[in-house]
Amino acid sequence: MKRTTAVFLAVLLFAGACEGSSSKSGSGGGSVPGVTDSEVVVGTHMPLTGPAAAGYAKISPATKAYFDFVNAGGGIHGRKITYQVKDDAYNPATTQQVVRELVLQDKVFAILNGLGTATHSGVLDFLKTNRVPDLFVASGSRTWNQPDKYPQTFGFNPDYTVEGKILGSYVKQNLAGKRACFLGQDDDFGRDSLAGIEKILGPVAAEQSYVTSSPNVGPQMGALKAAGCEVVLLATIPGFTALSIGTAAKIGFKPQFVVSNVGADPATVSKALGAAAPLLEGVVSANYLPLTTDAPNPWIQLFKKVNDQYNGGAEFDNNVVYGMSVAYLFVQSLQAAGRDLTRDGITAAVRRNGFQGPGLVPLRFSDKDHSGYGGQQLTRIEGGKAVFFGQAWTTDDADGAVQPYTGQPVTPPQNGIPAA
Amino acid sequence: MTDVREKRATEAVQSKAFKRKKTPHPIWYAVAGAVLVAALTHYLPPFRNYQLATVGAYFTVTAGLTVLTGLNGQLSLGHGALMATGAYTFALAQNRWLALPLSFAAALLVTTLAGVVIGLAAARLRGPYLAGLTLAVAVVVPSVTSTFDDTFNSDMGLSIALDPPPGAVAMEQWQAWLCWTGALITALLLAVLVRGRFGRDLRAVRDDETAARLAGVHVARTQVLAFVVSAACAGLSGALFAVLAQSVSPGAFPLTLSLFLVMAIVIGGLGRLAGALCGAVLLVALPALAQTAGERSGSQRLEGNLALVIFGVVLVVVMLAAPGGLASLRLSTIFRRKR
Known part of the structure; x- marks a missing residue:
């Protein structure tokens, strides 16, 4: 029991000492945290x-x-x-x-x-x-x-709802009459995205979700195939975009994939797919920054x-x-x-x-x-590279229409650093 | 130093308890701990208070686990899941009624019930089979949260509505007080519990079940009770973690947490509350150390993985140098020899 006391106190004192000594390093300089003159x-x-x-x-x-x-x-x-x-x-x-x-x-x-x-x-x-x-x-x-x-x-x-509406409009205009389905992350990402898609398309034919802690979308892609989906909209992070497209190919399921911007970078996804990267051909997505x-x-x-x-x-x-x-x-x-x-x-x-x-x-x-x-322009993967097509679209996260945006892009300042 | 202090404490107890016992009553440790924590929270900056609170929350679960594993010989790899049970119950109760004591009570109650169920099954299993059962419980947490995502909100988890701390108390200070109140009460109750007949029953069952049964100890009941007590501690700890993070998600209770808890009590010293405390300190200190090392090395990607390596190395070193764990080191004798 003596030993226990000794250790108990020693540990607490040690912890105290550690905490006391290192506390000084974190103090900020001026009155605004994290800001000094330099x-x-x-x-x-x-x-x-x-x-x-x-x-x-x-x-x-x-x-x-x-x-x-x-x-x-x-x-x-x-x-x-x-x-x-x-x-x-x-x-x-x-x-x-x-x-x-x-x-x-x-x-x-x-x-x-x-x-x-x-x-x-x-x-x-x-x-x-x-x-x-x-x-x-x-x-x-x-x-x-x-x-x-x-x-x-x-x-x-x-926001994912704006994006969902823009991707949904693409499906409505270009893939009309096809069975559209959805696979999304089981959090606000997936839910907001689906909300936007359904504002334009109405209820999707089938809806599946995944969690990032379980790297397997076999059951989900199987269910989408069984539901006879011809278009699959993905609200997925890059690893799961690759997983979904790869898994679909494995079970002989070849829908048109329409992918959220955050999960569609061709370089990242094709690296994850490895030799199966050609599967990405024709995948539609959107972006709001230069490619x-x-x-x-x-x-x-x-x-x-x-x-x-x-x-x-x-x-x-x-x-x-x-x-x-x-x-x-x-x-x-x-x-x-x-x-x-x-x-x-x-x-x-x-x-x-x-x-x-x-x-x-x-x-x-x-x-x-x-x-x-507030909007995006659609992209398509051609020859392993994403290219823009059509014009940029803007909309809101409510029931506003998806409208073309006609503003002209600006060029960066000469030295590359924005002026005051 | 410590000898003198201890003698004084002992005298105090002796005069009160008419020289009935030689060792000080655990309540004195709890009082000393409370004073120390109160003092520390007063002087430490917010982030250190937050870490101190985390140590308290870990101590609550490691104390219960060390009684179960060290004194009763049951290995549980599923305590992370029991913590998750406590945390989710706390979150759901708190978001519904916004009454802190009620939510803590609900977390304790539900986790105790879960402990009874798992304990009943566990009492029939030995060694690796017991470990396997509890492991399964730990693995199932994320699946449960994504299957019933209407209630548990899948990987995203639930955020918790908390009233602001009373008066002018800083949030981190308030968290440290809550966590250490829970931890010290838990440790005190456990210490009192294992000093008496229950503690002897636990050890008897651990050392030889047949002999224990011959001596009139109800083996299965003792094992289930041990599991339930330890589960209640885990539930309280889970609720404290929920208060700390102001949210609860399956990512906070991965399988590695359950493994880390077992490692922590082994490194600290199995079956001793002091060991559980050492373990709790390590659970907070080592990841922080790993992060600093990762940042210094310049490779950001090391950070996420280095903690595991460091924990493993510490386990190996401690087992080689001090098989009884850190709490078995005789600090006083080491110092005396050096002198």
Whole structure:
């Protein structure tokens, strides 16, 4: 019993000592957390390992690369941007842990581009309590667009309902009369997407769902085949897009696949399919940022240059374009927030909007709207590469019509860094 | 240092209990622990308080598990599932009635019932078969949540409505107090329980079932009771984790959690509450250490996997150097020798 006491006390004291000693390292400099005269620290949670790592693990290095490019040019208002990336393995429980670490210990100024619907939903209340700006969430859930409930949270992707409506319209116009079915992730991603599709198409002929913790869609694809589906709309992350298309081919099921933007990057999906990559031919999807295959596009040229110089020449796919577009928008927000950077200042700047960047359609930010891009353009995979066809479409997440967008794209500034 | 302090504590008990016992009553440990935690929460920054709270929540389950495995010899690989039961019950009750004590009671009750069911089956099984049964329970959690996704919301889980902490108390401080109240009450009750007849029955059944039966111990009843007690601890711990995360999802209770719990009590020292505490501290400290190491090494992708490696290495080293676990190390004698 003596020993037990000794150990009990020793352990507690040890724990106390550890905790006491390391507590000093985390203290911020000025009155605004994460902001000094020479630095602004932002954090994110990303799936660097686990079921969603394929493809998405490349986003944060790309964002960081663009920040390094900006830092090399002197930073924004004299501040260099430091980007702290934490791995949450796409597990909502881990996200809870790492975001607390970022906010409470590392004292980040803002959370930027935290990835995932289920993962990020869990930290909204925590971020709200701590008044942390929660910018450009990497997901198209409609949850981010609740200005009254979460005044500091802003989306980035077109929401899945908008996307569902655009993909649904394509099916309605081009594949009319065919049996349309749906396979989606069993969370708000799948549910929001299906809601959009059904607004246009009416009830789908068959509906299946999957969970990321179980890497097998055999039963689901079997059920869709048995239901006689001719068109399958997928609301899947890249790994599961590959799994679905591969599994369908294995059981001799060859529907027209129409895939959500977040699960459709050809480079990522074809890598997962390996030798079966030709199965991707003709897959229809949508995008709202320039495609990597569009070499003459000035944005692609800029991002490619940054990728070569600051990202070690990583394979240039749509995840890289996505990561850099997020970084570009954040730099624009910093510029708009001005020299005296505060948390309220940056959210006010985002609400004012007026950002013009690589996107094909405008961002919707306003006092009453915190959702990101408001539309997409359809793509088709031809010869292993995604290409745009038709024009860009915009719509809302309610019953508004799907309308063509005719605005002209802008070109990046000469030095590649947005001006104030 | 510790000797002096302990003597004082012992004297206090002796004068009160008329020299009936030589060792201090567990309540003094609990009181000392409470004072220490109260002091720590006052001085620590928020994130450290959050970690301290997590240690408390882990201690609640490892204490129960070490009684079951160390004192009664039943190996459970399914305690993560019991924690999930507690956490989901807590979440559903809390979202419905928004009454903290009621939700804790509901979590305890439901997990105890689950413990009775699994315990009844477990009492008929030995060794690897018992491990297999409990393992199956741990594996089934994600499937249950996605099959009944109307209630449990699949992989996304449920978020939990919590009232803000009373007065000007910081959230993390409040969480630490809640978790350590639960942990210390659990540890105190367990310590009292295993000091008496129940503890002797547990050990007798562990050491030799036939001899225990000949001595008049009801073997099956003892085993079921041990499982139920340990399940109740897991349920409370699950509810505490739900308070900590303000949400509950199957990803928080994977199979690896159940394995980590067993590893933690073995590294800490089987059958000792002090060992369970060491284990709980390690469960929080090692992943944090792994993360720091992963970040320092520059390879972001190491982070997710390094914790497993470090835990394995620590297990091997501790088993080689101190087969009785960390709690069996005689710190006082080591210090004396060095002097």
